[in-house]
Amino acid sequence: xxxxxxxxxxxxxxxxxxxxxxxxxxxxxxxxxxxxxxxxxxxxxxxxxxxxxxxxxxxxxxxxxxxxxxxxxxxxxxxxxxxxxxxxxxxxxxxxxxxxxxxxxxxxxxxxxxxxxxxxxxxxxxxxxxxxxxxxxxxxxxxxxxxxxxxxxxxxxxxxxxx
Numbered sequence: 001x002x003x004x005x006x007x008x009x010x011x012x013x014x015x016x017x018x019x020x021x022x023x024x025x026x027x028x029x030x031x032x033x034x035x036x037x038x039x040x041x042x043x044x045x046x047x048x049x050x051x052x053x054x055x056x057x058x059x060x061x062x063x064x065x066x067x068x069x070x071x072x073x074x075x076x077x078x079x080x081x082x083x084x085x086x087x088x089x090x091x092x093x094x095x096x097x098x099x100x101x102x103x104x105x106x107x108x109x110x111x112x113x114x115x116x117x118x119x120x121x122x123x124x125x126x127x128x129x130x131x132x133x134x135x136x137x138x139x140x141x142x143x144x145x146x147x148x149x150x151x152x153x154x155x156x157x158x159x160x161x162x163x
Contacts, residue, residue, distance in 0.1 A: 009075050010054035013116050014062055016040050019055045022115050026091050027077065029053060064117040074111070076121040080158025082108065083151030085124040086142060092122070101140035105132040108145050125156040 013019040020040050023029045029042035032051050041051035065071060079085050085108060092098040092112040099119070100111035109123040127149075 008049060008052050008054060010056065011118055012058045013055050014058060014060050016055050016057045018115050023053060026088065074119040074121050076123050078156050079122060079124050080154045080156065081152050082124050082146050082149055085110065085122060086146065086151065088122045103138040103140045105136050108140055108142065127155050
């Protein structure tokens with residue numbers, strides 16, 4: 001049976017309330033369930049899932065992610081429009097979480113780290129009929145992308161199609 005999509009992610013974090021504040025503040029997730037300061041389940045706006053992100057406490061003494069060792073590198077959260085990407089990027093910058101910005105040709109992405117140093121990507125998908133013929137990585141020029149596609153062009157799941 002083929003996999004259709006990632007339904008949710010679950011992260012081990014040092015401090016669940018701190019992580020809940022971060023993910024609700026940056027992404028507008030809502031809290032579906034909290035189990036004291038031990039666990040929380042968050043939903044993305046408009047989701048059909050019971051939760052999109054689970055957070056489980058491992059305590060303040062836990063070691064953080066170690067780049068270059070086996071384990072999860074990052075999660076990619078997709079937004080529907082470039083305007084939304086710009087808003088999330090500004091919020092990540094304001095929080096000091098932003099660590100990079102890349103134009104993948106097929107998507108425009110910001111990279112950031114949460115309070116535990118867990119890296120994630122926030123991306124907007126270029127309309128499929130405008131994907132480049134060769135993959136590449138370039139510096140993200142968000143102003144040029146906004147000039148080309150505008151702030152409100154919905155793509156991916158937000159467009160309700162396979163764009």
